[in-house]
Amino acid sequence: MTAPTLEVRGLTCAIGRRTLLRQADLSAEAGTSLSVMGPSGSGKSTLLSCLAGLHTPQAGTIRVVGTDVAALRPGQAAAWRLRTIGFVYQFGELLPELSAVENAALPLLIAGRGRRDAYGTAESLLAELGVGEVADSPASVLSGGERQRVAVARALSTRPPLVLADEPTGALDERTTDDVCDMLFRLPARYGCALVLVTHNPVVAHRADRLLTLREGALHDSAPGTAHDTTTAGA
Numbered sequence: 001m002t003a004p005t006l007e008v009r010g011l012t013c014a015i016g017r018r019t020l021l022r023q024a025d026l027s028a029e030a031g032t033s034l035s036v037m038g039p040s041g042s043g044k045s046t047l048l049s050c051l052a053g054l055h056t057p058q059a060g061t062i063r064v065v066g067t068d069v070a071a072l073r074p075g076q077a078a079a080w081r082l083r084t085i086g087f088v089y090q091f092g093e094l095l096p097e098l099s100a101v102e103n104a105a106l107p108l109l110i111a112g113r114g115r116r117d118a119y120g121t122a123e124s125l126l127a128e129l130g131v132g133e134v135a136d137s138p139a140s141v142l143s144g145g146e147r148q149r150v151a152v153a154r155a156l157s158t159r160p161p162l163v164l165a166d167e168p169t170g171a172l173d174e175r176t177t178d179d180v181c182d183m184l185f186r187l188p189a190r191y192g193c194a195l196v197l198v199t200h201n202p203v204v205a206h207r208a209d210r211l212l213t214l215r216e217g218a219l220h221d222s223a224p225g226t227a228h229d230t231t232t233a234g235a
């Protein structure tokens, strides 16, 4: 039996005196999407940081395609993250002075792939994601929706098994949110990755295969149509 893409058991994470996650369990299979909602400040971004090995939890195990994230040596972690996890942030977080294709090729160049190969892969991904025409435009001139598509191309460039998206539509209007969601939620089937997406937007959250709500340190399964969000954690 192959290992699930993401398997989290008993995750406990505190920052300062606040426990953000208490004995949380979570799993995601290849080709599926999972969204996490929760009040502002409840710890959604911190959860993603833990999954990527960027934040060390107090207890619990996180396995990504069988690898125990806590067991990675410091020297291994960055290279592991580069090939295993793709990140998409709220504002794209592209390097503004680089073109779209240069941004999308960057992880491959850092991973040591040749320029021709890296740029070819990046160009193909941009085309597949509907932004082939802006490949040579500087990231600084792209629209919000284009930026997010380029950010997704960058996240996918190393073909990671796990894509983490933190409020990927938070800076977009309603129509662009719909378009970007159509693209995002097709990724698992199209590229075989697992997608874990954090959002305040219930419409976005409900498009995932599975929806969890983070509240006072616990992750609750929410059936489609029943999750709700609030604006502050209140903890």
Ligand SMILES: Nc1ncnc2c1ncn2[C@@H]1O[C@H](COP(=O)(O)OP(=O)(O)OP(=O)(O)O)[C@@H](O)[C@H]1O
Binding pocket: 015, 020, 038, 039, 040, 041, 042, 043, 044, 045, 046, 047
């Ligand atoms: N590096 C840090 N140092 C100190 N406090 C932190 C740090 N990172 C997060 N926090 C605190 O941890 C709590 C959870 O933050 P986090 O960003 O994970 O919440 P969130 O649910 O993603 O919030 P939002 O929806 O507003 O983005 C907040 O109270 C935040 O201030």
